[in-house]
Amino acid sequence: xxxxxxxxxxxxxxxxxxxxxxCGEENCMAFAVKLVNMETKLELxxxxxxxxxxxxxxxxxxxxxxxxxxxVEIKSAEKTVxxxxxxxxxxxxxxYINPTxxxxxxxxxxxxxxxxxxxxxxxxxxxxxxxxxxxxDLLAVRSVTNDPEKYKETVxxxxxxxxxxLILCSLxxxxxxAGLSVLSDASPLVYAATKxxxxxxxxxxxxxxxxxxxxxxxxxxxxxSLVNTYLELGIEDLxxxxxxxxxxxxxxxxxxxxxxxxxxACNEDYKLTRxxxxxxxxxxxxxxxxxxxxxxxxxTITATMLMTRYADLLIxxxxxxxxxxPLVMWRFNLYTDPRRPVAVTPGLRTLGSPDEKxxxxxxxxxxxxxxxxxSDVESAKVNGYLLVIDTEGIAVExxxxxxxxxxxxxxxxxxxxxxxxxxxxxxxIIPGKAARLAGDIEDATGWRVLVGPLDSSEIGKxxxxxxxxxxxxxxxxxxxx
Amino acid sequence: MTExxxxxxxxxxxxxxxxxxxxxxxxxxxxYGKFELVLEDVIIEADELKIIVQPxxxxxxxxxxxxxxxxxIEEILMTxxxxxxxxxxxxxHEVKIGSTKSEGGTRDRTLIVGGETLPPVYRLVGIExxxxxxxxxxxxxFDMRIxxxxxxxxxVDDVMDDPAxxxxxxxxxxxxxxxxxxxxxxxxxxxxxxxxxxSKVVEEVLQAVKVPITVGGSxxxxxxxxxxxxxxxxxxxxxxVLNSLNLDMKLEDICEYIKxxxxxxxxxxxxxxxxxxxxxxxxxxYLPKERILMxxxxxxxxxxxxxxxxxxxRARLNALKGDPELQQPLATGVTNALAARExxxxxxxxxxxxxxxxxxWETLTGIINILAGADYIMTMHPLTMQTVNEIVExxxxxxxxxxxxxxxxxxxxx
Numbered sequence: 022x023x024x025x026x027x028x029x030x031x032x033x034x035x036x037x038x039x040x041x042x043x044c045g046e047e048n049c050m051a052f053a054v055k056l057v058n059m060e061t062k063l064e065l066x067x068x069x070x071x072x073x074x075x076x077x078x079x080x081x082x083x084x085x086x087x088x089x090x091x092x093v094e095i096k097s098a099e100k101t102v103x104x105x106x107x108x109x110x111x112x113x114x115x116x117y118i119n120p121t122x123x124x125x126x127x128x129x130x131x132x133x134x135x136x137x138x139x140x141x142x143x144x145x146x147x148x149x150x151x152x153x154x155x156x157x158d159l160l161a162v163r164s165v166t167n168d169p170e171k172y173k174e175t176v177x178x179x180x181x182x183x184x185x186x187l188i189l190c191s192l193x194x195x196x197x198x199a200g201l202s203v204l205s206d207a208s209p210l211v212y213a214a215t216k217x218x219x220x221x222x223x224x225x226x227x228x229x230x231x232x233x234x235x236x237x238x239x240x241x242x243x244x245x246s247l248v249n250t251y252l253e254l255g256i257e258d259l260x261x262x263x264x265x266x267x268x269x270x271x272x273x274x275x276x277x278x279x280x281x282x283x284x285x286a287c288n289e290d291y292k293l294t295r296x297x298x299x300x301x302x303x304x305x306x307x308x309x310x311x312x313x314x315x316x317x318x319x320x321t322i323t324a325t326m327l328m329t330r331y332a333d334l335l336i337x338x339x340x341x342x343x344x345x346x347p348l349v350m351w352r353f354n355l356y357t358d359p360r361r362p363v364a365v366t367p368g369l370r371t372l373g374s375p376d377e378k379x380x381x382x383x384x385x386x387x388x389x390x391x392x393x394x395x396s397d398v399e400s401a402k403v404n405g406y407l408l409v410i411d412t413e414g415i416a417v418e419x420x421x422x423x424x425x426x427x428x429x430x431x432x433x434x435x436x437x438x439x440x441x442x443x444x445x446x447x448x449x450i451i452p453g454k455a456a457r458l459a460g461d462i463e464d465a466t467g468w469r470v471l472v473g474p475l476d477s478s479e480i481g482k483x484x485x486x487x488x489x490x491x492x493x494x495x496x497x498x499x500x501x502x
Numbered sequence: 503m504t505e506x507x508x509x510x511x512x513x514x515x516x517x518x519x520x521x522x523x524x525x526x527x528x529x530x531x532x533x534y535g536k537f538e539l540v541l542e543d544v545i546i547e548a549d550e551l552k553i554i555v556q557p558x559x560x561x562x563x564x565x566x567x568x569x570x571x572x573x574x575i576e577e578i579l580m581t582x583x584x585x586x587x588x589x590x591x592x593x594x595h596e597v598k599i600g601s602t603k604s605e606g607g608t609r610d611r612t613l614i615v616g617g618e619t620l621p622p623v624y625r626l627v628g629i630e631x632x633x634x635x636x637x638x639x640x641x642x643x644f645d646m647r648i649x650x651x652x653x654x655x656x657x658v659d660d661v662m663d664d665p666a667x668x669x670x671x672x673x674x675x676x677x678x679x680x681x682x683x684x685x686x687x688x689x690x691x692x693x694x695x696x697x698x699x700x701s702k703v704v705e706e707v708l709q710a711v712k713v714p715i716t717v718g719g720s721x722x723x724x725x726x727x728x729x730x731x732x733x734x735x736x737x738x739x740x741x742x743v744l745n746s747l748n749l750d751m752k753l754e755d756i757c758e759y760i761k762x763x764x765x766x767x768x769x770x771x772x773x774x775x776x777x778x779x780x781x782x783x784x785x786x787x788y789l790p791k792e793r794i795l796m797x798x799x800x801x802x803x804x805x806x807x808x809x810x811x812x813x814x815x816r817a818r819l820n821a822l823k824g825d826p827e828l829q830q831p832l833a834t835g836v837t838n839a840l841a842a843r844e845x846x847x848x849x850x851x852x853x854x855x856x857x858x859x860x861x862x863w864e865t866l867t868g869i870i871n872i873l874a875g876a877d878y879i880m881t882m883h884p885l886t887m888q889t890v891n892e893i894v895e896x897x898x899x900x901x902x903x904x905x906x907x908x909x910x911x912x913x914x915x916x
Contacts, residue, residue: 111819113812130915148853150804163912190912212912216578239905241583249579264903271903272896276873280623284586293581304908306916318862322893325866329811329873330623338916343854346844347803347866354808389805393843415773416806418841419799422721423772424750454841457691457721475649476843 026115027085029053035078037068056086059108059118088118089287090333091296093232093258095122095159096208097186102158104260104333105297110287113359120356121328122158123348124188124336126303129175130165136175140183142340148349151363151388155349161212161336162200164191169199176200180207188212188336192236194221201229210234212299212336213262214251216243223254231258234299238264239271241278245293252293260334262299267323268309275300275323276330283331300324300332317344324348328355363388364414369438370395373404377445378502380405380488382473382480383431384452385412385420394477401481406443410434417452426455428465435466446502448493452477469497590822594618594877595791596635597831599680599766600714601741606764609740610712613638613680615795615877616831621818622875636898637872639890640680640716641672642837642882645695645703646687651846653860654882665703666710673711676884681715682745683707688729689720697732705736716768716880718745727756734763745833746770746797749781757788768833770797773813775820779827795878796830802839802867810834811874818875831877839867840882861885869893 033053040048044065046055055061063082069075092106106118125143127136140160148155162179164172172191179187180203187209189200197211213236214222226233235251237244244263251259263278264271279298285291305320317339324335325348337344357363367386372395384394386409395407410430412420420426431449435441447468451459453475463470471493474483487493490502594616601607620632647662657676661667665683672678685700687693704717717733719726730744744760746768747753760767769785771777778798785794798817800810814832821828839845845863846856853859864886868879872894881887 111812111815112808113816126916128916163914165913165915167913192910192912215909219578220575238908239903242581243578245583246578246581249581250575253575253579254573264905264908266903266908269896269899269901270907271901272893273898273900274903276623276897277900281583281586285583289587291584293583301908301911303916304911307911307914308907314858318889321862322866322869322889326869326873329870341854342852343858343862346853346859347863350804350844351807351866351870354804354806355811357808359808359812387806415809416801416841418838419772419801419806419809422748422770423774423799425772457689459691478843478847 027057029057031085032056032082035082036066037072037075039068041068043067056082059116089290089295090283091257091259092119093210093260093297094208095186095188095210095232097180097184098206099184100186102186107283107287107333110283110331112355116358116360117356119333120352121332122334123324123345123352124159124161124334125157125340126161126163126190126336126338127175127179128163128165129168129171133178136178137182139340140179143185144183146342146345148346150350150353151392153353155353157345157349159186159188159334161188161190164193164196164200167191167193167196169193169196172196173199173203177203180204186210190336192218194218194225197222198225198229201225201231208232210260210334212236214247216240216247219247219250223251223256227254227256232260233258234260234262236262236264238262239266239274241281244282248293248296260297260299261294262301265301265304265323265327266308267302267305267319270308272323272326276326279327279331297333298331299334299336300327301336302327303336303338306338317341320344321348325351328352365391365409367409367411367434369440370407370409371405372398372407373402375404375406375443377443379444380450380484381408381440381444381448382406382450383408383410383455384477385410385415385417385426387412387414387416387420390416394480397477397480401484403481403484405484406440408434408438408440408449417454421455421458426458428458428461431462432465435468448497448501450483469501471496588620590620592619592822592824592826592829594818594821594829594831595794597766597792597795599638599716599741599743599878601739601764605741606739607741608708608712609714611679611714612741613714618818618875619822621822622873633898635877636894637876638680638878639678639868639887639894640682640878640880641676641678641884641887642682642684642880643668643672643707645683645685645700646693648686650882651840651856651860653846653857654840657884666706669707669715670710672884673713676887678713678887680713680878681707681711682718682880683715684718684720684745685729685733686718686720688725689722690725692720697729700729701732701736704733704742708737708740714741714743716743716745723748723750727751727759730756731759734760734765737765739764741765743768743795743833747781747785749777749784753784753788757785761788766793766795768795768797769830771799773799773809775813775817775828778817779825782827782830791830794830795833796828797833797835800834800836800838800867800871802842802845802863803870804844805839805842807839807867807870811870814871814874814876832875833878834871834876834880836864836868836871836879836886837882839864861889865889872897 036049038049044052046052069079088106088108090105090107095102102122103119109115127139143157146157189209190212211233213234235247266275282294285294302320302323309316309319321344364386412425415425449468450471450473456472459470493501596617598614600609600612614635617634645665669681687695688700741764743766748770769781798813817828861883868890
């Protein structure tokens with residue numbers, strides 16, 4: 022059975038219905054609505070947890086609200102990264118829940134300064150996008166030496182130098198045990214149990230109560246057999262790796278395997294695949310022939326495809342910003358709730374301290390458009406007005422052919438904001454990408470239209486060159502400023 | 503036992519009590535796995551009990567309870583993963599682009615898209631009929647010099663003033679199997695090139711290259727139909743693709759004109775499935791389904807690809823679930839990805855040179871579109887075309903991975 026939306030009433034009936042507000046909501050019905058929209062946690066309802074008379078209801082609610090893919094937590098002393106927790110196969114069916122974290126590897130054969138450099142890369146990686154900061158998430162510590170002592174030392178060094186959660190990577194249970202022995206107050210992800218080491222690895226992860234990845238490259242039957250075995254052993258914090266093959270040596274198999282596993286989990290409620298999926302684009306470093314650039318290129322391609330097709334965690338090796346930039350942006354897009362457009366409120370914004378002779382820019386209300394335009398105008402130290410029209414959260418590029426950026430909407434917004442009383446001139450600067458609407462906007466608003474640059478990064482230059490009475494006179498053939 | 507002997511000396515009663523307890527103990531332990539002792543007026547210290555109860559007896563009594571707690575599994579519990587049960591009933595129409603000599607045209611090949619019965623990734627399950635044709639990739643050519651990111655411009659700068667040469671370079675040098683010609687100079691606000699003039703460019707391109715071509719207008723809903731009419735006349739028999747018809751046009755007029763001409767059209771709608779259905783419904787009155795591609799619009803990573811991706815994925819899933827109004831192959835302008843400033847802006851060196859980011863942005867956007875179901879993607883950068891073609895080939899091969907290739911990746915020295 023695919024996941025089905027639960028009705029708030031169904032949930033409400035199982036809540037205490039005392040409207041105690043302990044959860045932070047006004048009443049139990051409001052809490053129920055948030056619960057079915059996955060916007061709050063059931064555990065915030067304290068009476069439900071504490072009072073024994075609600076025990077049965079609590080269990081029932083847990084079942085009907087639980088995700089199709091188990092949510093697994095990877096913890097350091099300071100930080101928790103959640104993987105999985107997904108309800109649906111396609112984001113339009115609800116929304117995706119936990120953005121795919123990205124881990125970068127270090128290994129126990131690297132000199133300390135190399136490890137430090139890699140940690141620094143992960144920690145310092147930051148990109149600002151629509152007013153939000155995008156980051157990398159974890160470090161994966163691999164054992165190349167297969168020496169428990171060496172590994173222990175490396176894990177210790179890494180944990181002392183980063184607050185990020187770790188993935189401990191070795192197929193040798195003794196090495197993993199050594200790594201775990203130096204991590205207190207943490208719950209790293211163990212990678213991995215296989216058909217060969219599953220028994221010893223089970224003992225280790227059970228003893229330390231840490232989540233573990235089951236790794237069965239190229240053999241899905243073995244993968245679900247391992248799941249079956251671990252569940253039988255009482256180990257439930259699992260993640261699955263069907264093997265990441267790339268290039269001509271099995272990328273097709275990989276994409277297919279991830280899709281099949283997720284299909285079974287979300288659409289057929291098949292309990293043996295209801296776990297987070299782990300992708301390892303790092304394999305491109307050995308599977309792809311060619312120079313380093315080629316390997317990095319394929320690593321990011323593999324990562325993008327896996328992120329699009331159900332990977333809940335990625336382990337990578339490159340140390341170049343361009344490899345991760347499209348990934349963290351695409352991740353943000355993919356995990357944006359499709360039920361709400363990423364939009365800002367339409368209306369008039371002042372940039373700097375404009376006066377009656379300042380330029381007026383028109384743009385759409387896609388959050389990205391708005392943040393780019395306003396930050397560009399700001400950094401160019403231009404004083405002006407920004408008329409943000411309601412393009413339903415669509416970028417200008419698409420809103421123009423899509424009829425979301427129309428002359429009528431410009432005219433309407435212009436009127437509503439009373440801009441005509443704030444400036445003396447009657448000139449609108451429209452985005453270069455809306456150039457073809459210039460004439461129609463003039464007709465609809467009665468204002469003259471100046472077509473601005475194609476990209477707002479040119480606004481500073483544009484204003485400097487064009488926003489002068491004599492230049493405008495030449496353009497329009499009359500005095501406008 | 504010295505300790506218990508001392509106790510015995512102190513209190514001879516204790517041994518009887520212990521005996522009493524012991525006889526019950528084994529029984530209780532076996533039954534419940536634990537027991538609780540309630541004795542009135544007697545005080546027994548815990549260590550006394552521990553001494554008297556025989557370890558062997560305790561082991562015997564506890565054994566079953568312990569085994570229930572910790573399962574010992576000696577062998578992997580072998581299980582087979584059943585194949586997914588797909589419930590797709592629809593099929594995408596097949597559309598042929600281009601026409602060879604034997605079919606009345608002069609192209610050196612025809613390209614067929616569509617025919618899918620499952621979402622794109624399942625072609626890889628090994629079900630060949632689920633996706634009988636691979637997605638195709640065309641390179642953009644414009645009928646005038648336009649502003650392009652430098653990373654793209656360096657490849658075509660020498661031919662940008664001559665669309666025929668530009669197209670030729672795309673085919674001969676870069677290996678394009680299809681040309682997407684855009685007659686943007688026909689825009690009344692750009693050069694207002696007449697339909698007659700524009701159609702001459704189409705003739706020149708058809709002369710210069712032998713691959714199938716797509717001809718786009720400027721996006722002006724009044725002008726485009728006039729341009730298209732002139733274009734289909736000069737390209738009669740070549741089965742070109744017109745890019746695109748949309749709901750802003752007077753469709754009756756243009757459809758009536760082209761319905762008996764050998765061409766394919768792209769039905770463009772702006773990320774809105776209801777409109778996509780509406781447009782297809784209107785077109786079905788004039789054109790057979792084998793002559794319609796649909797473009798639900800896309801955008802680059804970070805610039806609205808979430809909308810583009812999801813609307814395309816929904817279109818394809820709905821079509822395969824049986825919606826008869828969405829069962830057209832999907833064409834998409836991945837070139838839109840170049841609008842992302844991360845694709846062309848000079849950034850802090852940490853983010854790498856723009857020469858890498860330009861094709862990277864277009865390539866990744868292209869692959870994401872293919873994963874959503876795109877059958878025909880339009881791109882700008884030759885490297886994008888080559889990479890996406892390579893990935894498509896890899897995906898269509900359905901080749902299995904060998905476990906030994908990656909089994910020990912965790913211990914690779916990189």
